[in-house]
Amino acid sequence: MNAPTSQNQSEAVEQPVTVEMNEQQRKGQQTRIWKQIASDAGVSVQQVRTAVQLLDEGNTIPFISRYRKEMTGELDETALRTIEERLQYLRGLEDRKLEVMRLIAEQGKLTDELKQQILAAEKLQLVEDLYRPYRQKRKTRASVAKEKGLEPLALWILEQHRQADLEAEAAKYVQKDGDVPAVQDALAGASDIIAEQVSDDAEIRAWVRTYTYQNGQLHTEARDAEAESVYEMYYQYQEPVRKLPPHRILAINRGEREEVLKVRLEVETDRIYQHIQRRLLKGQSPVQSWIIAAIEDGYKRLIAPSVEREVRGEMTEKAEEQAIQIFSENLRSLLLQPPVHGKTVLGVDPAYRTGCKLAVVDGTGKMLDIAVTYPTPPHNKISEAETIFTALTEKHGIDLIVIGNGTASRETELFVASWIQKRSDKKSLHYLIVNEAGASVYSASKLAQQEFPELDVAERSAISIARRIQDPLAELVKIDPKSIGVGQYQHDVSQKKLEESLKGVVESAVNHVGVDVNTASPSLLSYVSGINATTAKNIVKHREEHGRFSGRNGLKKVPRLGAKTYEQCIGFMRLPGADNPLDNTPIHPESYPVVDRLFAMLQVKVSDVGSEALKQKLSSLSLEQMAAELEVGVPTLRDIVDSLMRPGRDPREELEAPIFRTDVLKLEDLKPGMELKGTVRNVIDFGAFVDIGVKNDGLVHISELSDRFVKHPMDVVAVGDVVTVWVLAVDEKKGRVSLTMKQRN
Template sequence: MSEQDTLLKVDREKEQAEEQERIVQQISSELHISIKQVRTTVGLLAEGNTIPFIARYRKEMTGELDENELRNIEERAAYLKGLEDRKREVVRIIDEQGKLTPELAASIKKAAKLQEVEDLYRPYRQKRKTRASVAKEKGLDPLATWILSQPKGGDLQQEAARYVDPDKAVDHVGDAIQGAMDILAEGFADDAVIRRWIRTYTLDHGSILSEVKDAEAESVYEMYYDYRELAKKMPAHRILAINRGERESILKVGLDVTVEPIHLYMAKQIIKGSSPLQPTLQAVIEDAYKRLIAPSIEREVRAELTAKAETQAISIFSGNLRSLLLQPPVKGKNVLGVDPAFRTGCKLAVVDDTGKLLEVAVTYPTAPHNKTREAAAKFHELIDTYGIQLIVIGNGTASRETEQFVAHIIDEHKSADLAYLIVSEAGASVYSASKLAQEEFPELDVAERSAVSIARRLQDPLAELVKIDPKAIGVGQYQHDVSQKILEDSLKAVVESAVNHVGVDVNTASPSLLSYVSGVNATTAKNIVKFREENGKFTNRKQLQKVPRLGAKTFEQCVGFLRIPGGIDPLDSTPIHPESYSVVNQLFKELSIAPKELGSKDTAARLAEADAAPLADNLGVGVPTLRDILESLQRPGRDPREELPLPIFRTDVLKIEDLVAGMELQGTVRNVIDFGAFVDIGIKSDGLVHISQLSNGFVKHPMDVVSVGDNVTVWVLSVDTKKGRVGLTMREPK
């Protein structure tokens, strides 16, 4: 490498280091996290560490930042890196045009948002043919400059006459003046300062308007047929609803803003003193705004509103998904899964308490077949043969009719241990038709696989739901109206977080579940399962290093989240990372604990009484890490989901006609959205608890009060039997 190349390399590395430091400082300022914590996190991510690994095993380094804080740093770092790349690209393009000034370069470098960079770049961007570019080709640029100079004694008609040239299609004075005005209008429209002010003003003062295209049409958008709301106050769900109505050509949507303050602001920026050309410039200002600025600013403002709405919708979907994935598993029960249907009958699948499929069948208890006697006989046979304790019904077509039939079966059977539950079957059909399901149950048809999925998702929601595309699980609102790439990335992060929070039994986990473990990809997950099948169960974590394609970095990232219950080393069934095993051994010596005593009540009590701070000093380990170790040793093999309440099991049917105002009921939260929560109270449709009815106090957002899967006490507020709607409250009647 030549000396010049070496110097260039040094300059590039210095520039990259300065850029990285700018990014770190900006993130620190934005997120109110110390520069040291941000710098450390960015460095750990750059080394290939995953968010779950950093959050769990690098607490001392990050100052105990949680997963959300780490992901925020990761997202902002990616955005700001892209911003810096775009700045360099814009500077290069403008410089190649010979138009880059030191002031412009400084403004671009200073820009904190991508929109600011694009505003600065706008005048230099290659445009398709415009009225201004045509006027410039006709040589009218000098006339435009003369008008903008605002001479005190200038005569526009006289000056414009100098540019009349039929050979250039400037046939008369009016053509020359109009061309010059077009040039000025485009210049004003491209001014970064003007655009920034108008964009902010429009966001603050503009209103979204919507109206119906066909006044006779009936649709779910009726409340928006003649609607107006201040843009900045419009909640996410209304923005997305109006967007959808517009896409479906039912609504006509626009942005309305008072133009006089905008004209006044532009005039203050452009018109200097008194000049005979002031009326001309005023006309240019009004044309520039109406023809060029307003349409593009409206698109930008609506895009910004939509982006914020999408972020909110994705956040709600993600929160609901996490709650659903972390529902407590119902263990120790043989389950009969039912995928209900009318014409094709109810598909049944019996699974034992480990999820192993024992038998499949089909019955026709509902219309149009109404073979209730034969169906009852089959249900009783399966219940008796396999000791069924729980019947799980999917909530799709014919679910409530099937529920009535099942309630009758339970009443006939007269077993205190037998109950039923309706679960969301969202995504079951997606899974049952997938390649994964075909590989798992090649001998079953699609509906039978769906029944298996319905049964299993109660026994271990996390293990079963990870087999399904998160977008198909259906615990959000407007998920089809948001950026699918952002939604997919966000939901994948949620699943990854949930899986690593719970931990995975490496000897029973499916490739789908393993693929969400920190550092493990789909190929490595399959290799783990293949190794297990060929060599028998893993007996210690070290054996994972023999799995093909599972290198040292992957081992470091995943091993703490992979558990081996009943293995050679009891620590292998805990979340404790092998890098801390030596610390545990020293801890046992300090507390005089024998490893074989792990799991006993006496040992758990002694570990709970241990003071982490002085022990950490003695052991040469950080206090956060030692706290985690002590907690993990108190209950080795503990499933964090076990602390959550189990779902509500039912034995009888409740109909909407049974409901009266004031009735107290127990229900399960099925979905949380911006304006409230839907609660399953055992009737055909879930009841709605509006945000105003969630608590006696002020509620900023429903997710602050309830989560998907929560068991709640509600009271009936209103019943609309015609529309099948029930209004509920969580505020106890006085």
């Protein structure tokens, strides 16, 4: 038992234990943290130590990952983010340990043994378990019993004397006219104290928590079995706690929160009682039955409800981590979709009563024209809409029509497909459907109001829809990442954790691609390594007042962009047409002297960047040998050579382009076995949703993704992938299509 006896308390007061750490102890703590992170991340302690030092110096993860490879042993962004997250947790854990020890020491109850237990704790939960007996509690049955002076009786019972006379001992505490009028009252109070001590025992709580997680069953049932809801599969359901998949946990939580489901956690208690009894019982004693009864009371009344909350909290936390991970990976794939360059696009924000808002944008995203048509119910002005579409197409030379997938999308698609088929140039005119999630959020934002103050919300939305296909990254960064619907249960997870993770994803994507500093919006620039919103606005303001930047050095003149910010951001800034061609590559200016020495050895000039002659010379290099001659690390030289081989390269262009359509596919057209091309719209725990050109995306269940075993759908597909699928089944009534990626003969 962790609760100290009166004798232990006395010793603790006489021999106080210090809480403060000396320099040697602090270094030991730091080393423990490094070793723990190294073990968790699967990297060396030296890599962790270097990464932590770089992070503490204010370097960003994209910068460290790209430009400090030699120092970290080429840790990628994923490993660095893991290190950063674990560092924050473990430092917070150490701070909490010191706080807990200080609070216990103030009570005069911090012993060396307890201090060592706290210091050795690897999880915050264990620290809180150890602190539990000393935490200031609200009034409990045990605290009331202690106020009545019954704690010595409880401690005497726990000593378990072989010749104990329980009633005789309890009678010593009876006060006929006081708070303890009878022997039974004394024994009941002592039992309450023992029950609370059982509940406060850190080892017991840890064991029960683990046992419950490993052996518990989660039961769900309907509050109203007759009511229809999306939770019907959980109306009479049970599954082992440790086997519940994350998406099911979050669905059950939501059903409980919406008061559709009742949820309970059940576990066999015999082994729990046996474990606690082995810990407390010392041998044969007349008081054993009282202790056993107190143990059962402590478990049922105090431990079980608390542990159920903790276990379900742990389940939810793991489920949230998985949901956030899925959302993050889907978002990254969406942000890195290949841009469609050089096309004049007609964006369509579909609607019924208020009409479809149209926006024409040129190849650079500049708005050229705005219109509204009413081809959908209740107006059905098909002929008028065709006239407007034709006029816009001929006036601006429209190449592509992009339709948002929201309300009235299906009817609008039918109209557009029919109109294209009537045209003589139908082979050169295409359309596609894009996920418009978040477009309305952007169009009503302050940013959109500043960009298009004269337009209404729907017109701005049509522009956003058009731009999403031209440069998904540049447009989607204007929207709160949480509003982009490519996850599962994103509204049921910790919004703070979700926001932090998604911000990291957007930052990673932006820096992976690089940013044209002469055209980028403040929204896009604010995600560049080291740049905050204020500095981003200052860059745009400087550009507007002084003209285009002719080189990277010009950014040094931007207010609030100091030396450290310049170091962090400049490698991710691109300047097409700059005086120095290196300014349009990912090569950091700190490496320009290395490039100069390399060019001298190869007998080429900086003006040769991009030429076939330079590419041939670079492709024949021995990187190891050249790195030694240039006195630079091999990873850095490898990145330099790659950047020189493909200057101005956009990594997104290596991905498959989206599917352009000219005609619509109806649900009734689908037949089992039909082969189709589709685009993956969302990936979740149990499969992937694929846009095959019908109103609703088809589902490829995880079991149909491959002939081999698939642990998770993300191991096979990603958002934006163009895949070949075969129709398994069509449910016209529910509008559902089941697909497979297993090749059919």
